[in-house]
Amino acid sequence: MFAVVSEINWIAVAVSTVVLAGLGAVYFMFVIPRQYASALGRENAPAPERRTVDGIGPLVCTVVNVLTSGLLFAALRITSVGDALAFGVIVGVGYLAAMTFNIAINPNFPHPLRYGVLNAPYFLVGSVITSLALVLI
DSSP, rough: OOGGGGSSSSHHHHHHHHHHHHHHHHHHEEEEEEEHHHHTTTTSSOOOOOOHHHHHHHHHHHEEEEEEHHHHHHHHTTOOOOHHHHHHHHHIIIIIIHHHHHOSTTOOSHHHHHHHHHHHHHHHHHHHHHHHHHHOO
């Protein structure tokens, strides 16, 4: 079933990764930075120093996420927009959003539900964008 690496739509994987990186930068740096800091209990703290991993880490994770969807698309033979949208929502809610909340529910997050509510939409939208790219490109 997973001998489909050669069937992955590599162009769609690349396009989706670039789009999601841009969307993530805009969303987290310009749309919700204050709310994000508040969810982390850092609303009055100075911004942390930027590290290399802060820029590269999310990009690597996005590539892995998009590539995994590409692999599943090929294995499941998803070719229609309807199936792509269903896949995007199922993965976005069932894996990505759920995992976002799961990660946040620990003592290091003072406002885990707020953190989840801020982050989950990005991952859901990203999953749908990825799914559409994989079927349309």
